[in-house]
Amino acid sequence: xxxxxxxxxxxxxxxxxxxxxxxxxxxxxxxxxxxxxxxxxxxxxxxxxxxxxxxxxxxxxxxxxxxxxxxxxxxxxxxxxxxxxxxxxxxxxxxxxxxxxxxxxxxxxxxxxxxxxxxxxxxxxxxxxxxxxxxxxxxxxxxxxxxxxxxxxxxxxxxxxxxxxxxxxxxxxxxxxxxxxxxxxxxxxxxxxxxxxxxxxxxxxxxxxxxxxxxxxxxxxxxxxxxxxxxxxxxxxxxxxxxxxxxxxxxxxxxxxxxxxxxxxxxxxxxxxxxxxxxxxxxxxxxxxxxxxxxxxxxxxxxxxxxxxxxxxxxxxxxxxxxxxxxxxxxxxxxxxxxxxxxxxxxxxxxxxxxxxxxxxxxx
Amino acid sequence: xxxxxxxxxxxxxxxxxxxxxxxxxxxxxxxxxxxxxxxxxxxxxxxxxxxxxxxxxxxxxxxxxxxxxxxxxxxxxxxxxxxxxxxxxxxxxxxxxxxxxxxxxxxxxxxxxxxxxxxxxxxxxxxxxxxxxxxxxxxxxxxxxxxxxxxxxxxxxxxxxxxxxxxxxxxxxxxxxxxxxxxxxxxxxxxxxxxxxxxxxxxxxxxxxxxxxxxxxxxxxxxxxxxxxxxxxxxxxxxxxxxxxxxxxxxxxxxxxxxxxxxxxxxxxxxxxxxxxxxxxxxxxxxxxxxxxxxxxxxxxxxxxxxxxxxxxxxxxxxxxxxxxxxxxxxxxxxxxxxxxxxxxxxxxxxxxxxxxxxxxxxxxxxxxxxxxxxxxxxxxxxxxxxxxxxxxxxxxxxxxxxxxxxxxxxxxxxxxxxxxxxxxxxxxxxxxxxxxxxxxxxxxxxxxxxxxxxxxxxxxxxxxxxxxxxxxxxxxxxxxxxxxxxxxxxxxxxxxxxxxxxxxxxxxxxxxxxxxxxxxxxxxxxxxxxxxxxxxxxxxxxxxxxxxxxxxxxxxxxxxxxxxxxxxxxxxxxxxxxxxxxxxxxxx
Numbered sequence: 001x002x003x004x005x006x007x008x009x010x011x012x013x014x015x016x017x018x019x020x021x022x023x024x025x026x027x028x029x030x031x032x033x034x035x036x037x038x039x040x041x042x043x044x045x046x047x048x049x050x051x052x053x054x055x056x057x058x059x060x061x062x063x064x065x066x067x068x069x070x071x072x073x074x075x076x077x078x079x080x081x082x083x084x085x086x087x088x089x090x091x092x093x094x095x096x097x098x099x100x101x102x103x104x105x106x107x108x109x110x111x112x113x114x115x116x117x118x119x120x121x122x123x124x125x126x127x128x129x130x131x132x133x134x135x136x137x138x139x140x141x142x143x144x145x146x147x148x149x150x151x152x153x154x155x156x157x158x159x160x161x162x163x164x165x166x167x168x169x170x171x172x173x174x175x176x177x178x179x180x181x182x183x184x185x186x187x188x189x190x191x192x193x194x195x196x197x198x199x200x201x202x203x204x205x206x207x208x209x210x211x212x213x214x215x216x217x218x219x220x221x222x223x224x225x226x227x228x229x230x231x232x233x234x235x236x237x238x239x240x241x242x243x244x245x246x247x248x249x250x251x252x253x254x255x256x257x258x259x260x261x262x263x264x265x266x267x268x269x270x271x272x273x274x275x276x277x278x279x280x281x282x283x284x285x286x287x288x289x290x291x292x293x294x295x296x297x298x299x300x301x302x303x304x305x306x307x308x309x310x311x312x313x314x315x316x317x318x319x320x321x322x323x324x325x326x327x328x329x330x331x332x333x334x335x336x337x338x339x340x341x342x343x344x345x346x347x348x349x350x351x352x353x354x355x356x357x358x359x360x361x362x363x364x
Numbered sequence: 365x366x367x368x369x370x371x372x373x374x375x376x377x378x379x380x381x382x383x384x385x386x387x388x389x390x391x392x393x394x395x396x397x398x399x400x401x402x403x404x405x406x407x408x409x410x411x412x413x414x415x416x417x418x419x420x421x422x423x424x425x426x427x428x429x430x431x432x433x434x435x436x437x438x439x440x441x442x443x444x445x446x447x448x449x450x451x452x453x454x455x456x457x458x459x460x461x462x463x464x465x466x467x468x469x470x471x472x473x474x475x476x477x478x479x480x481x482x483x484x485x486x487x488x489x490x491x492x493x494x495x496x497x498x499x500x501x502x503x504x505x506x507x508x509x510x511x512x513x514x515x516x517x518x519x520x521x522x523x524x525x526x527x528x529x530x531x532x533x534x535x536x537x538x539x540x541x542x543x544x545x546x547x548x549x550x551x552x553x554x555x556x557x558x559x560x561x562x563x564x565x566x567x568x569x570x571x572x573x574x575x576x577x578x579x580x581x582x583x584x585x586x587x588x589x590x591x592x593x594x595x596x597x598x599x600x601x602x603x604x605x606x607x608x609x610x611x612x613x614x615x616x617x618x619x620x621x622x623x624x625x626x627x628x629x630x631x632x633x634x635x636x637x638x639x640x641x642x643x644x645x646x647x648x649x650x651x652x653x654x655x656x657x658x659x660x661x662x663x664x665x666x667x668x669x670x671x672x673x674x675x676x677x678x679x680x681x682x683x684x685x686x687x688x689x690x691x692x693x694x695x696x697x698x699x700x701x702x703x704x705x706x707x708x709x710x711x712x713x714x715x716x717x718x719x720x721x722x723x724x725x726x727x728x729x730x731x732x733x734x735x736x737x738x739x740x741x742x743x744x745x746x747x748x749x750x751x752x753x754x755x756x757x758x759x760x761x762x763x764x765x766x767x768x769x770x771x772x773x774x775x776x777x778x779x780x781x782x783x784x785x786x787x788x789x790x791x792x793x794x795x796x797x798x799x800x801x802x803x804x805x806x807x808x809x810x811x812x813x814x815x816x817x818x819x820x821x822x823x824x825x826x827x828x829x830x831x832x833x834x835x836x837x838x839x840x841x842x843x844x845x846x847x848x849x850x851x852x853x854x855x856x857x858x859x860x861x862x863x864x865x866x867x868x869x870x871x872x873x874x875x876x877x878x879x880x881x882x883x884x885x886x887x888x889x890x891x892x893x894x895x896x897x898x899x900x901x902x903x904x905x906x907x908x909x910x911x912x913x914x915x916x917x918x919x920x921x922x923x924x925x926x927x928x929x930x931x932x933x934x935x936x937x938x939x940x941x942x943x944x945x946x947x948x949x950x951x952x953x
Contacts, residue, residue, distance in 0.1 A: 043729055046884050046923045057930060058922045063729050082885075082923045085915065089888035123895065124888075149881070158422075167424020168724065168881075169431040171707075173891040175881030181412035181427040182438070188423060 004070040019050060019061035019072055030074050031083065031112050033090075033201055034150035035062040038258060039159055045150050046086050047112065051076045058082060084116050090148045092124025094202070101146075101203045106216035108201035109148060130176070133208075137185045139192045139266050141211050147177055147204035153196035160199075160259050165190045177204075192262040198249040199258065209266060210246035214238065223250055226264040229335045230342075231255060233264050244271045280309035287312075321353060330357035375414045378403070383418035390419050393722035394705055397430055406440035425723065432724045432880075434494060434706030435664045445489035446507040446665070447482050448514075449475050449877075450496030450626040451825065451870040452783050452856060453504040456515065475873075482506075485521030495708060495874055496626035496825070497665050500783055500854075501533045501633075501790050510667035535633060539792045541806050543770065545777045546753045547793045550637040555672065558679035561640040567685055569756030573648045574693040581652040582608055585755060588763035589775040593750035594620060594711075595824065595851045597774075597841030600751050606735035607653045610743035617649045617658035618739060618746045620716055624663050624708040626825040626874055627854035630779040631749035633791050635662075635669040638753075639676035643686065643699060645752030648759055650697045653745055657698045661716050664705040674701055708878035712927055713746040715880070726882050727926035748852075750779055770795030774840045778850070782808040784857035785815040797838040800830065800848065803855050815859035819942065823851020825871050826931035829864065831942040847938065864943040865950045868935060869897035875932045886929030889920045893936065900950040910947040914940055 002015045006028055013022045018041070023030050034045035041062040049058035053071035058079060061072075073079060090109060098104050112118075127145030135142040154166040154177065165188045169178040180188025197205045221236040234253035238246040247265050249258040270276055285291065285298035287308070293299060320329055331349040333342045342360065349358040382399050386392035396419065400411050407430045416423040430436045457478075475493045482491045489508075499505035502514030506524075513529040520528070536551020538544060553560040561567070573581050586601025607615055619642065623631040635642060646658045662670045677699050680686040688696045702720055704710050710719045714728035717739050738744025754776060758766045767775040774796035780803065783789045787809030794807065800820055804810065811817055822828050822839065827849045834848045841850055858867060876890040893916045896909050917933035917940070924930045940947060 043925060044883055046925070049923050057924075060925075078922060082919050085919045086884050086923060089884050089892070092888065092892075123892065149884070149887070154424075164422030164424065167422065167428045169424075169428050171432050171709075171724075171881045172876060172879040173881070173887060175887060178424060178427060178431075181409040181416065181423040181430075183409055183413070183423070 002066055002068040002070070004066050004068075004072065006072045007074055013066060015066065015068075017066055019059070019064050019066055019070075020048060022066055023061065023074065028074060030061045031115065032062060033108060033112070033148065034152060036152055036155075036199060039152060039155040039199070042151060042155070045090075045148065047083055049079060049082055049086075050074045051079050080116075084118055087112055087116055087118045088121050091118060091120045093127065093129070093145075094148065095127025095145050096120060097127070102141075102206045102211055102215065103203040104215050107203060110202075135179065135185050137190065137192065137208075139194060139208055139262070140185065140190075140197055141206045141208040142185075143204055143206075144176055145204075146202045148202055149175055149177065150201060151177070152199040152201065153177060153205055156195040156199040161191070161193050161195045163189060163191060163193070166196060192266065193260060194262070194265040195259060198260075198265075207246060207266075209269070210238070213245045214240045219245065221248070221250075226260075227336065228261075228263045228267065230338060233260055235260055235264060237268070244268055279303045280306055282309055282312055317353065326354040327357060329353055329355055331355075331359070333358070333360050335360070335362045375417050376411070379411060379414040380418050383415065388419055389722075390421055391720065391722040393419055393421065393426055394429060394433070394719070395703075397426060397436055398703075398705065401436060404440070405442070407436060407438050409438075421722075428724045429722075432707060433664070433704070434492075436705055441490035443489050443509055444507075445482060445486055445491045445509075446494040446497070447478050447491060448495075448497040448499065448503070448505040448507075449478065449493040450500070450503075450874065451821070451867065452496070452500040452627060454870050455784060455856075455858070455862065456503040457517070458862075481518040482521070485518040486525060488525075494665070494706065495877055496624065498623050498629045498632050498663065500627055500629050500781065502530055503783075505530075507665055512665075512668055533790055535637070535791055539788070539807050541802075542792050542794055543777050544793045545757050545769070546634060546641065546750065546779060547637065547791075549641070550633075553638065555637050555639055556675060558640060558676070558683060558685075561638070562683075565760070566638070566640045566756070567644050569759035570644050570647050570651075570685070571691065573651055573759050574691060574695060578608065578652045578654060581648060581759065584763050585652065585758060588758045588766040590751065590754055590758060590766065591774065591841055592748060593754070593778070593852065594748035595826075597850075600747060600755070603735060603747070604649065604653050604745055606733075607655075607743045607745045610736060612743060613654070614657065615653050615655040615743040616739045616745070617646055617653060617655045618713075618716065618720065618734075618744055619646055619658065619660040619749060619752055620711060620713065620746055621660050621662040621666070621669075621749050622704050622707075622711040622716060623666070623749070624711050624878075625852065626871075627781065627783060627821065627827075627856050628824050628852045630781060630791060630853065632666060632669055634749055634753050634779070635666070635673060639669075639673050640680065641753050641756060642673070642749055643676055643680055645755040646699055647686070647690070647697055648755050649745060649747070649752060651695055653743075655745070656696050657700070659700045659702050659720055659739070661702050661704060661710070661720055663710075664703050667703070670701050670703050677701070707880075708874075709880045709926075709928055715926070716746065717744065724880070726880050727928075770797075772797035772838075772840065773842075778853050780807070781854040782857065783854065784820070785812045785859040785862075786810065786857050787812055796840040796850075799836050799838055800855065801835040803839075804835075804857055808857065811857070811859065815861075818858050818860045818862060819864055819867075819939075820858065821856040821867070821871075821935065822854075823849035823934075824854050825874055826928075826934055827851040827854075828938040829868070829935050829942060830938065833942070847941075849934065863901070863950075864939050864946050865897065866901040868939045869894070869901040871935050872897050872932070875928070879928065883923075883925035883929065885919050885923045886925065886932070889916050889924075889929070890932060892916060893920075893932075900947065903950070905951040907951055909951050910940065910944065913947070 003012050031047050033047045035041050043060040043063040048061040050061045051073040052059050130144040132143045133141050157166045158164050165179050179185045219238040219240045223236050226233040233256040236248050236250045237244045247268050281301040284300045284302045333345045386396050396415050401407050412426045413423040416426045479491045497505045499514045505514030516530050582605050590600045591597040621631050707725045709715045710725040712727050715725040719725035734744045734746050772795045777793050779793050781791050782803050792807050819831050830848050837848050839850050872894040876894040879886045879890045881887045917936040920929050921933040
């Protein structure tokens with residue numbers, strides 16, 4: 001254990017923790033941009049600098065470990081001045097289009113600019129350096145004019161998705177984020193999971209599918225579990241006017257945290273799709289109990305109720321089993337089902353029907 | 365830019381073969397990229413991707429490197445001519461038009477003019493600007509492909525095409541007042557002859573060390589008080605003890621020969637005149653720290669010197685001074701040469717290690733420091749060329765000898781460089797504690813006729829800019845407190861015709877070009893400071909520019925990630941302190 005002081009508050013804490021961790025545990029706010037709890041801290045952005053008594057330089061709270069007797073100021077004049085100027089530097093090369101920006105309201109840069117009352121300097125590149133929506137992939141909208149080079153996307157891709165699509169190219173003022181060897185994202189083996197979008201603190205990476213449909217305060221977030229597979233990832237559906245317009249990561253999701261796959265994050269457009277089946281359908285000849293005919297009106301699909309549909313299936317199973325034996329039937333279950341549902345399917349096959357012909361799509 | 369489906373394509377057999385030559389070693393990524401560039405005159409995106417696949421690395425990592433190091437290029441180039449854009453060469457080139465323009469050095473040539481001039485003179489070359497080439501004693505300097513040349517002006521292009529490379533500086537004659545230890549054999553031996561080196565006692569220190577215990581060597585180096593010669597002056601013995609005390613093995617020795625700071629060229633001269641002295645220093649370090657491998661990270665622009673070292677290594681291996689069971693002592697040691705590819709930041713020890721591991725040369729978080737977590741995550745001693753060169757002499761003659769060499773507070777000798785408007789610019793070795801006046805008058809031969817001392821840049825590009833008030837302050841590692849820094853030991857003296865504003869612009873031009881871009885203050889701060897200084901130097905300064913420079917200096921100092929950004933304010937602040945009035949004058953045109 002070590003004893004430290006933060007802004008005059010005496011704190012006893014474990015050695016090995018960073019200043020940022022200790023501050024957070026004790027309700028002391030330190031602003032961050034490149035830091036994210038899921039990613040290894042890098043100390044790139046210099047927003048979280050604090051003054052440590054006796055130190056020549058300011059220290060980045062996200063990467064500096066506490067030591068016995070450390071006296072920290074998180075709000076000294078020097079600290080506030082430097083943070084403000086660092087923010088100015090970011091804004092100098094950032095377009096001033098918060099009015100129309102998709103992430104307005106949930107942009108970490110915008111929030112900090114507000115907190116620190118930063119005026120946008122008159123100099124700088126002001127977001128005119130790179131083409132907007134520069135990558136042709138269907139999911140991620142890329143606008144590097146808004147990039148503050150925090151590198152969270154690079155880390156999310158490398159550390160969470162372990163796909164290593166994003167990297168850093170060039171140096172100094174010219175530095176930029178790049179996919180692969182200066183290629184498109186898909187050419188750089190991107191699997192469109194959108195983790196980079198979820199971790200981007202600004203509007204540099206946003207979602208293409210719902211671009212321009214709503215901003216954070218205009219949507220209701222409904223936490224749900226993904227129906228695509230049995231992993232049980234949770235996320236928030238973004239609902240506007242009773243319609244699902246998108247998906248966003250829910251940091252508190254117990255199974256997956258911020259991570260999602262391409263289906264979970266971008267496969268939501270089936271919800272309101274006009275082709276979506278909302279009721280079971282059966283062939284007309286089955287419904288009407290007439291002779292099977294593979295042409296014309298008897299072969300048409302007809303909407304019906306669940307009970308009717310299931311009765312038809314049960315009847316067919318029974319007939320087949322009685323006529324040709326239980327082993328002429330086979331059951332294939334799905335990874336989209338829950339464990340419990342798969343268990344029940346197993347019971348149905350073995351006990352109700354009486355066959356061991358059961359398999360699962362995940363084994364194929 | 366297309367979105368088409370990815371179709372599997374095998375790696376180009378040529379690149380696969382090249383990767384095999386490097387044993388598909390990820391640490392050889394930089395070498396592989398260089399090889400591909402040599403064959404194809406440039407690095408295409410497809411070639412970089414293939415190279416990455418061959419090394420089983422993500423393509424962005426190699427692309428990041430290809431766009432990071434200045435000697436690599438995505439564009440196809442013809443033969444490459446690199447024109448030094450450093451402050452010393454700037455001063456040299458400015459000298460003629462400067463005198464004509466009656467008192468303004470701002471009439472100096474810009475980078476673009478420079479490229480234009482040389483492109484016109486040598487049209488068969490692709491001309492590029494480059495930060496300081498480390499040929500300050502041969503300024504203005506250029507690099508014709510790998511070949512160092514200077515002093516040359518664009519008007520000499522015809523001769524350069526015929527193979528003329530200017531005149532190398534001869535340091536065989538001692539200046540009055542010199543005390544030569546590390547430079548003692550300059551001109552006395554053929555640097556490419558091991559026999560001559562042995563005759564003059566090189567490797568005697570190693571032989572002596574091998575007869576003692578590593579601990580004794582560590583104690584000896586520590587008690588000698590030898591301080592690191594890269595600029596920070598950290599005690600060498602203490603650093604080695606950190607490494608030796610680490611339980612984990614293997615431990616590594618790394619020699620920092622990435623001498624990329626403007627004004628500094630001592631390491632080049634030390635390697636050029638006595639390469640075996642450096643190898644001996646590395647061997648002793650390896651023996652003392654319990655390491656069996658060392659890397660010399662040498663800047664890519666020093667191809668001559670890298671080859672000289674490779675030759676020296678071969679010679680030493682042939683005499684069992686390197687390799688297995690050296691001289692029957694049971695101690696085995698290997699030395700590798702690793703060439704950089706143009707990046708000043710790689711002189712920062714953690715960035716150097718990153719580069720050595722085949723990555724972009726970006727600094728790491730510290731702590732952990734290299735002695736605990738260095739190359740490949742193992743305990744590593746990183747020292748400057750000059751530090752290693754001093755070690756054999758200490759081992760041979762003892763710590764007391766080293767301490768008693770001079771009466772100065774700091775023990776031993778230092779290799780100095782004096783440049784600019786002095787009669788005899790160049791390199792010399794002398795005790796610590798010299799004053800700037802001594803350096804100019806006693807060693808530099810005094811100011812040039814017609815030149816009066818105006819200011820000097822002391823230490824290196826990241827050193828202090830001083831006026832005449834500090835001419836008589838003794839200089840050592842501690843004198844930076846008093847406003848005059850020793851740094852790596854270089855002093856650029858400027859006369860009354862050089863404007864401090866224009867001069868500081870040149871320094872920021874360098875820092876902005878060499879900032880790695882990792883942290884916000886340095887990435888944007890150096891760029892912004894350069895923008896302001898550009899307009900001030902052109903006589904188009906604006907109100908409050910001086911104040912903004914001071915604010916930028918504060919931020920760079922306080923908040924930058926590594927030593928590069930933290931050091932940029934040193935020349936900025938000292939220039940503002942001594943020449944504030946000139947800066948204020950430059951605010952309004």
